[in-house]
Amino acid sequence: MIIKKKVSVFTMAFAIVGLSIFSMLNYTEILSFCQEATSIFKRKDSDFFKLPNIDCRRTPPFLVILVTSHPRQIKSRTAIRETWGKERVIAEKRIVTFFLLGNTSQPFDRLIVTTESSLYRDIIQKDFLDTYYNLTLKTLMGFEWIHKFCPQSSFVMKTDCDMFVNTYYLVELLSKRSQTTRFFTGILKMHDSPIRDPGSKWYVSKEEYPENKYPPFCSGTGYVLSTDVASHVYMVSQKVRFLKLEDVFVGMCLAELKIEPEVLHSEPTFFASRVEFSPCRYRKLITSHFVTAAEMLIYWTGLERSMVEECPEIQ
Numbered sequence: 440m441i442i443k444k445k446v447s448v449f450t451m452a453f454a455i456v457g458l459s460i461f462s463m464l465n466y467t468e469i470l471s472f473c474q475e476a477t478s479i480f481k482r483k484d485s486d487f488f489k490l491p492n493i494d495c496r497r498t499p500p501f502l503v504i505l506v507t508s509h510p511r512q513i514k515s516r517t518a519i520r521e522t523w524g525k526e527r528v529i530a531e532k533r534i535v536t537f538f539l540l541g542n543t544s545q546p547f548d549r550l551i552v553t554t555e556s557s558l559y560r561d562i563i564q565k566d567f568l569d570t571y572y573n574l575t576l577k578t579l580m581g582f583e584w585i586h587k588f589c590p591q592s593s594f595v596m597k598t599d600c601d602m603f604v605n606t607y608y609l610v611e612l613l614s615k616r617s618q619t620t621r622f623f624t625g626i627l628k629m630h631d632s633p634i635r636d637p638g639s640k641w642y643v644s645k646e647e648y649p650e651n652k653y654p655p656f657c658s659g660t661g662y663v664l665s666t667d668v669a670s671h672v673y674m675v676s677q678k679v680r681f682l683k684l685e686d687v688f689v690g691m692c693l694a695e696l697k698i699e700p701e702v703l704h705s706e707p708t709f710f711a712s713r714v715e716f717s718p719c720r721y722r723k724l725i726t727s728h729f730v731t732a733a734e735m736l737i738y739w740t741g742l743e744r745s746m747v748e749e750c751p752e753i754q
């Protein structure tokens with residue numbers, strides 16, 4: 440008797456709550472909810488604040504380099520534009536470099552970005568706050584741009600503002616590949632685990648990521664992927680649980696797509712650390728980390744000047 444009474448009280452309460460929710464929603468609200476849900480899939484191009492000046496249909500680049508950058512890093516962007524990020528054709532392959540930026544609350548920074556964008560037309564920007572923990576959004580913005588505006592390119596590289604990139608060697612190694620789809624390379628991290636120390640920059644709580652192992656991924660300092668993978672990562676990212684660590688998040692998308700990162704060369708070519716400069720050393724690497732704007736100019740000049748010189752086999 441008592442149980443039955445309890446059940447009926449519950450049922451009534453349920454019905455009342457359900458009915459009141461239903462009566463709160465009218466037809467237009469339901470309609471707007473549906474429209475909002477579909478707009479997530481129909482993302483508009485107008486979401487972009489700033490777009491670079493390129494028509495990939497007419498002049499498809501071989502490689503698009505996407506450089507994550509903060510509005511304040513003007514010196515680095517300037518150095519990159521004058522060195523490895525300068526638009527050039529290497530062995531008949533066109534390479535273009537664009538910067539990925541978010542928004543800031545500082546009017547002065549916004550003015551800088553607007554000015555740079557109109558001068559160089561190499562900035563991709565959307566309306567999210569430009570912070571370290573929004574790096575995943577920034578990278579996805581880059582892949583979204585590739586998907587919508589440059590699917591004609593062959594390869595995409597994602598890297599940072601304090602990286603040195605030897606585009607000559609990268610293009611040479613990429614050109615040798617017969618496989619040009621489902622390809623992902625960089626510094627392979629095959630067995631990394633989440634860092635559970637709250638003091639760490641890469642701290643990830645159990646709530647954010649419960650498992651003890653990350654899927655294979657490549658260090659965010661610099662990785663290269665075929666353009667189809669960039670498109671697929673962008674598309675699949677909507678059903679992958681969000682993680683603020685962008686390189687791991689991209690790895691989670693790759694796992695969903697069943698794509699495994701692989702090496703580009705039998706020798707290490709990507710470095711997440713700073714490699715001491717020497718022309719012969721830098722001729723056989725793709726990335727070196729913690730390079731200042733001033734060093735970028737010196738290293739690049741040194742590298743280009745030494746192109747014709749012989750290097751000893753063992754360095």
Ligand SMILES: *[C@@H]1O[C@H](CO)[C@@H](O)[C@H](O)[C@H]1NC(C)=O
Pocket residue numbers: 488542543544545549566
């Ligand atoms: C950036 O954010 C500010 C507010 O912080 C906003 O007024 C502005 O419209 C946003 N967009 C751009 C392109 O600056």
Ligand SMILES: *[C@@H]1O[C@H](CO)[C@@H](O)[C@H](O)[C@H]1NC(C)=O
Pocket residue numbers: 566567568569570571572573
């Ligand atoms: C990321 O960007 C969004 C949108 O601008 C903002 O609301 C959020 O606070 C940012 N997140 C972080 C961690 O900065």
